Amino acid sequence: MNTSFETRPVPPPMLAALAERFGDRCSTALALREQHGRDESPFDVPPPDCVVFAESADEVALVVGLANEHGVPVIPYGAGSSLEGHLLAVQGGLSLDLTRMNRILRVDAEDLTVSVQPGVTRKQLNEELRHAGLFFPIDPGADATLGGMAATRASGTNAVRYGTMRENVLGLELVAANGERVRTGSRARKSSAGYDLTRLIVGSEGTLGVITELSLRIFPLPEAVSAAVCFFPSIDAAVQTTIQIIQLGVPIARCELLDANSVRAVNHHDRLGLREAPMLLMEFHGSESGVAEQAQTVQEIAREFGGEDFEWATTPEARTRLWTARHHAYLSALQMKPGCRCVTTDTCVPISRLAESINESVREVEEAGLPYFIVGHVGDGNFHLGYLTDPAMPAERELAEALSARMVARALKLEGTCTGEHGIGLHKQGFLVDETGEAAVAMMRSLKRALDPRNIMNPGKIFSL
Incomplete structure (x- = not known):
């Protein structure tokens, strides 16, 4: 995993333009920058140069347009709950906080669809839908924003019956790297119109643009x-x-x-x-x-x-x-070893190979003697293993990474995937090549270069250019 990149800071003219347009919604305060420069991953990376709070798609387009003009990285920010370093400012730049874009725009109970801004959280949406006898089933545990859930192709506890964000995002609006607003998909349940751009963006981890609106499937509350x-x-x-x-x-x-x-x-x-x-x-x-x-x-x-x-x-x-x-299992486990950092990994395998995958992973970590915990959405073959490490003991971190690598290699051997729902981020870039092959990653890079030629959208994630 590469966490060392050439940084591209926000230049003074761009910072001045942002300050003039956004006022106190553009901040260079260290505490705020540090808050937006940390997630639940074990990486320590310098914070972004500034944080901008957007309140509309037009404001997002303005920020991204300025960033493209100056060649400055833009990192979309939601709840900050990612586990693989997705929101870290590895090349500097600005953190674009979307949490104030939190309006539920439209509920179509008859069509079982809803349209929301990206800062709406799953709990907020379900509180609104509950009164109509409806709910949105995707539940990754954390009260994540729906924009972040789409960007990382989240799933969680209900996926065995209701699917993942991949199946439940019908369409979206995106601000592309050039600042242009683009709509993909529709509220229709199926379409064969052209390339499936919605599925391209869902799971792209903010590397192809900033999601500003989502159309989602919703379901009747069960009897x-x-x-x-x-x-x-x-x-x-x-x-x-x-x-x-x-x-x-x-x-x-x-x-x-x-x-x-x-x-x-x-x-x-x-x-x-x-x-x-x-x-x-x-x-x-x-x-x-x-x-x-x-x-x-x-x-x-x-x-x-x-x-x-x-x-x-x-x-x-x-x-x-x-x-x-x-849902508290992760934070609860951290308290069992005060001051620890957790190296977490998740894999997903065909259900018939799940026992082999988990049993071997347990055997290896117990032989290594490292404290650990397991939680799993095992109904669809997905499980998470957290290794608890002492930050003052680099050898423990190295051991955890080695165990994680063996766990991923085992999943790939069993015809599974290196990540069922965490995403690639910084942590699993080498495993992506192992899983898909160089040719597939080269195709992904070609798409990235075509849609983001200046490499400003969350650079350094999924793969390096």
Whole structure:
């Protein structure tokens, strides 16, 4: 991973023009710059030269146009929750904060679509939709902005049933690198009109432009929802249960794995009193009878693999308590080793190879003796492993990176991917070449050069030019 680049600072004439147009919404204050120059990755990179808060697509176009004129990097900023260094100013430049572009523009209940600005968060959207009996299902855990979720092709806990951002973004508006506003897609559920530019932008990590509006699919709230936890004698037993559930075609909405270390961490953080053993946290959506049937089938499968202590949560309060603990797993784990930095990696493999992938990763980290935790959206073959390292001990960071590399190599050997949802960012650029090959990355570079010839849009991410 390369974190050393030639910097391109914001020149005084551009800074003066931004200050005149944006006033106190353009800041060079160190504290604000540092806030916008850090994410949840283990990298330490100097902060951007300034931060600009945009409130409209026209303002975004103005900023990007100025940046293109001066050859200055622009890094779109949402909630700052990325894990692979996506928002770090590795070449200097400005951080373009989109959180004030947070209006829900249109809800079309009859068509099950919604249009939003990029700074709207998933919780904000669902609070608005709840009153109409609707919801947006993509849930990566953090209360991320929808623009950031689209840029990183986020997924999360509900992806096994509802898909990822790739399937749920119907169209978008983008400010391209030359400052031009471009619309892609429509509110129609399908189209065969030309290149699929929407899918090109979703997952491009801010390297091709700045998303300023999104049209999304939304869904009716299910008639019945039930959540359950079940504990297993081993991670392998929990994973084998998951594989059986999926292969039998049970339409489970969520199927999350927490290893014993994660359960111990959330117990400590949220005072839950859960049994400290590998755990599946599951959720079922549908009619009352359908949910009951799904739950019965899953319970029978779990028993075959030693699943015990099935506990049901049918009230919204009980479900919220469980899922809040799951979403706190990352921060809870950090507290188990105070002052640590976490090197996290995620991979995704075909469901039939999931047990092999997890078991070998666990064996390696336990033999290495490094503290770790596992959480996983195992219903679609995706899991995350966090290595807890002491910043004062570089050898621990090197060990974590070596273990992460072996985990990724294993996923690729099993015909999986180097990242199911974190994205490439800074951290996984070499793995992208391993996965797709030089020819595919060369094609990606050609697209980048064609759409961003001055390399100003979040440069240094995904690959280097």
